[in-house]
Amino acid sequence: MTDWNAMSDEAFRREMRAFIEAEYPRELRYILRRARWDEMKGWWGKLYGKGWIAPNWPRAEGGMGLDAGKMVIYLEEMERYGVARSPDQGITQVGPILMQFGTEAQKRHYLPRTLSGECIWCQGYSEPNAGSDLASLQTAAVPEGDHFVVNGQKIWTTLAHDATHIYLLARTDRQAKKQQGISFLLADLKTPGITIRPIRNIAGHEEFCEVFFDRVRVPRENLVGKLNEGWTVAKALLSFERLNIGSPRRPQYALRRLEMLARAKGLLDDPGFVDRFIALKLDLEDLASLYGRFVGRAKRGEPLGEDVSMLKIWAMETWQQLTELLIEAGAEEGVIAGVREIAGVETDFLSPFYYARPATIYGGSSEIQRNILAKYVLKLPS
Amino acid sequence: MAAASGTHTNPGVEHRALLAESVAHFVARATDIARVRRLRGSPAEHDRAAWTKMAGLGWLGILVPERYGGLGLGLTEMAIVAGGLARGLVPEPLNAAGVLATTALVAGDNEALKREQLPRMVAGTVLPALAWQERAATLDAGAIACRAGPFEGGFRLNGAKRFVAGAAQADAFLVSANTPSGVAIFWLPRGAAGVELALEPLADGRSFGTLTLRDALAPAAQVVASGAAAAEALALALDRAAAIASAELHGVMSRALEMSLEYLRTRVQFARPIGSFQALQHRAVDLHIQKELASAVLEDALAALDREPAPAARAALASRVKSRCSDAALRITRETIQLHGAIGFTDEYDAGLYLKRALVLAAWLGGGAAHRRRYAALEGVNRES
Numbered sequence: 001m002t003d004w005n006a007m008s009d010e011a012f013r014r015e016m017r018a019f020i021e022a023e024y025p026r027e028l029r030y031i032l033r034r035a036r037w038d039e040m041k042g043w044w045g046k047l048y049g050k051g052w053i054a055p056n057w058p059r060a061e062g063g064m065g066l067d068a069g070k071m072v073i074y075l076e077e078m079e080r081y082g083v084a085r086s087p088d089q090g091i092t093q094v095g096p097i098l099m100q101f102g103t104e105a106q107k108r109h110y111l112p113r114t115l116s117g118e119c120i121w122c123q124g125y126s127e128p129n130a131g132s133d134l135a136s137l138q139t140a141a142v143p144e145g146d147h148f149v150v151n152g153q154k155i156w157t158t159l160a161h162d163a164t165h166i167y168l169l170a171r172t173d174r175q176a177k178k179q180q181g182i183s184f185l186l187a188d189l190k191t192p193g194i195t196i197r198p199i200r201n202i203a204g205h206e207e208f209c210e211v212f213f214d215r216v217r218v219p220r221e222n223l224v225g226k227l228n229e230g231w232t233v234a235k236a237l238l239s240f241e242r243l244n245i246g247s248p249r250r251p252q253y254a255l256r257r258l259e260m261l262a263r264a265k266g267l268l269d270d271p272g273f274v275d276r277f278i279a280l281k282l283d284l285e286d287l288a289s290l291y292g293r294f295v296g297r298a299k300r301g302e303p304l305g306e307d308v309s310m311l312k313i314w315a316m317e318t319w320q321q322l323t324e325l326l327i328e329a330g331a332e333e334g335v336i337a338g339v340r341e342i343a344g345v346e347t348d349f350l351s352p353f354y355y356a357r358p359a360t361i362y363g364g365s366s367e368i369q370r371n372i373l374a375k376y377v378l379k380l381p382s
Numbered sequence: 383m384a385a386a387s388g389t390h391t392n393p394g395v396e397h398r399a400l401l402a403e404s405v406a407h408f409v410a411r412a413t414d415i416a417r418v419r420r421l422r423g424s425p426a427e428h429d430r431a432a433w434t435k436m437a438g439l440g441w442l443g444i445l446v447p448e449r450y451g452g453l454g455l456g457l458t459e460m461a462i463v464a465g466g467l468a469r470g471l472v473p474e475p476l477n478a479a480g481v482l483a484t485t486a487l488v489a490g491d492n493e494a495l496k497r498e499q500l501p502r503m504v505a506g507t508v509l510p511a512l513a514w515q516e517r518a519a520t521l522d523a524g525a526i527a528c529r530a531g532p533f534e535g536g537f538r539l540n541g542a543k544r545f546v547a548g549a550a551q552a553d554a555f556l557v558s559a560n561t562p563s564g565v566a567i568f569w570l571p572r573g574a575a576g577v578e579l580a581l582e583p584l585a586d587g588r589s590f591g592t593l594t595l596r597d598a599l600a601p602a603a604q605v606v607a608s609g610a611a612a613a614e615a616l617a618l619a620l621d622r623a624a625a626i627a628s629a630e631l632h633g634v635m636s637r638a639l640e641m642s643l644e645y646l647r648t649r650v651q652f653a654r655p656i657g658s659f660q661a662l663q664h665r666a667v668d669l670h671i672q673k674e675l676a677s678a679v680l681e682d683a684l685a686a687l688d689r690e691p692a693p694a695a696r697a698a699l700a701s702r703v704k705s706r707c708s709d710a711a712l713r714i715t716r717e718t719i720q721l722h723g724a725i726g727f728t729d730e731y732d733a734g735l736y737l738k739r740a741l742v743l744a745a746w747l748g749g750g751a752a753h754r755r756r757y758a759a760l761e762g763v764n765r766e767s
């Protein structure tokens with residue numbers, strides 16, 4: 001097994017780049033929508049074959065065991081080539097959760113199958129009445145012999161229609177205070193009583209779903225962590241998710257597209273445009289500096305702290321503004337649907353704009369992140 | 383229109399009340415969002431029966447003088463109708479046909495053509511579209527590369543026009559082109575030899591037309607206007623349509639803000655309506671201020687435009703109102719999605735439809751930045767004083 005961390009950054013980057021360029025399907029570069037499993041399974045197989053499917057997992061579990069620095073390179077190279085995000089919740093969420101909280105049997109069963117792509121996971125947290133206030137969730141799991149009987153509804157479940165399994169939060173104690181009566185369960189989506197209905201988004205794609213549970217029998221051995229302690233399990237990964245989502249990579253891509261278009265259309269001669277463009281460019285460069293601080297903490301193994309919420313706010317809001325400026329730069333052409341060639345540049349004005357909208361909603365909305373900063377970082381009275 | 387009750391002394395006020403009533407009635411009875419969804423992205427794009435109904439209500443003749451069968455009213459009246467229809471996202475091209483194209487013909491100098499076509503336009507049997515633009519991001523109707531060479535007592539046209547609003551079902555195009563003696567506007571029936579139409583789909587389910595002219599022939603009788611009259615007709619049409627687009631943007635932002643406020647009052651998280659969170663209250667107030675600014679500048683600008691100011695003042699007014707309304711509508715409709723959370727990102731929910739209409743109306747006839755640039759030039763802020 002290769003110790004990737006022992007490699008120089010340059011050598012690692014070179015090897016990644018060569019592999020991606022050789023193996024990643026060209027027609028899937030830079031797609032803005034979420035890629036479907038059918039499109040991505042070939043690429044998944046290639047990464048799996050090379051042992052590169054799980055950069056964040058320890059080598060003993062079949063991952064690459066990358067340290068924080070190499071992890072950034074991994075993500076950068078994927079992003080640089082426009083590699084679409086696979087249905088990767090198993091790798092980013094379920095694996096690390098099982099390694100920390102799972103039983104030996106759960107790890108033995110699910111980890112290899114998650115790596116190989118036999119188990120594809122979706123996240124069943126949100127419900128119609130439990131969004132920002134996730135702890136108010138109502139989906140119930142009632143113990144009955146060696147099973148839980150699950151009733152309720154999840155919503156906004158990304159790519160549930162491509163998944164084979166769902167990890168979900170369900171209420172197992174109705175008497176306990178909100179966060180305390182929740183448990184973390186794994187369920188096979190083929191279990192009788194589960195119905196999935198895709199929901200179309202404003203970009204015209206069916207990417208998230210409703211998932212209904214009608215007397216669904218989930219084996220007791222699918223409980224992860226202790227009964228009624230699912231909240232702790234779910235929370236464990238949050239700060240790393242915010243570090244990842246707060247990276248400057250995605251907005252940088254939007255910035256490059258904007259710059260190409262602006263150059264092609266001669267907008268860089270317009271001082272009004274240049275001022276706004278450079279302001280956003282600096283917003284991103286400064287984000288990269290701030291992000292570097294947090295990556296440094298992660299490299300040193302220090303806790304990230306609640307202030308990591310800043311990254312997500314700034315990265316996502318800057319991204320949104322870039323997509324707004326792109327549309328404005330397109331003028332009349334900016335509101336025409338589809339991919340078109342504008343002054344020699346392949347451009348889709350609307351999709352980036354649409355996909356940047358929910359970035360301040362999912363993963364903890366901008367409002368919720370600001371509440372966290374006000375309360376835990378600035379320690380303002382509530 | 384029905385006779386006024388006689389309590390008002392100002393006929394304008396009566397007309398306005400009647401128009402507001404009839405548009406509210408139309409939006410409640412003759413159209414709904416299901417119809418809007420059905421038509422979006424369809425080749426027809428809008429519904430000719432609805433167009434005929436709108437004609438029957440007199441709306442297509444609001445800006446047409448009475449001697450041609452119109453009502454001879456002003457932009458203030460047209461804004462009542464267009465703004466009201468925009469609240470319901472009505473897809474029929476009232477502004478593109480009933481303001482932009484109609485103004486170009488009315489302001490032209492071809493009396494015979496006016497007598498022939500305006501009554502038909504008012505009746506809804508002839509649906510016109512104005513093809514003035516050739517490249518993106520310009521407000522200059524004089525930036526024309528299309529050529530009209532003299533040919534057998536008439537003209538032969540070559541070139542291409544883009545971003546033609548209301549083209550999908552247009553029966554005739556009013557096309558600007560340069561003749562050897564200056565700019566002129568020509569009346570070209572749809573499907574005439576050498577006139578080719580392609581449609582580009584827009585965010586809001588409607589489309590822009592691209593008109594390609596290859597030796598298209600226009601007899602002298604089909605010259606809508608020429609020379610200084612043509613240039614002025616185009617500039618006037620653009621300014622008036624920009625003002626009415628602003629009224630439409632106002633309708634869109636008003637309805638979107640209402641949706642947001644309804645949601646803030648009813649959506650419960652953390653055991654409270656989310657509208658009780660101060661962060662969202664302040665957001666809602668900021669959006670409300672934008673909407674009120676838009677409504678105030680709109681009212682003033684429409685009244686001033688109806689007094690027919692000189693071209694430079696007129697253009698400055700149009701730019702002022704389009705700048706505010708474009709930016710306010712974009713901000714409010716974007717925030718409408720944010721305030722709704724994930725449901726706002728779904729196609730099933732209407733918030734996205736309002737955002738998409740705002741995108742198109744903001745970009746059409748110049749967005750905020752373009753109009754601020756023009757305003758600066760007109761007001762001379764970039765000249766030494």
Ligand SMILES: Cc1cc2nc3c(=O)[nH]c(=O)nc-3n(C[C@H](O)[C@H](O)[C@H](O)COP(=O)(O)OP(=O)(O)OC[C@H]3O[C@@H](n4cnc5c(N)ncnc54)[C@H](O)[C@@H]3O)c2cc1C
Nearest residue numbers: 123125126131132156157158358365367659720721723724
């Ligand atoms: C594209 C997309 C993909 C998603 N994928 C998944 C998935 O795979 N699995 C999953 O479980 N969930 C998923 N979600 C759901 C996501 O986690 C929720 O949308 C999010 O938690 C917000 O909840 P909500 O949509 O119900 O909005 P609400 O919580 O109802 O919020 C509405 C508005 O109120 C604001 N608000 C709420 N509370 C406060 C407060 N205390 N102070 C100030 N403002 C407040 C919010 O910021 C927002 O602007 C996804 C969402 C989207 C948009």
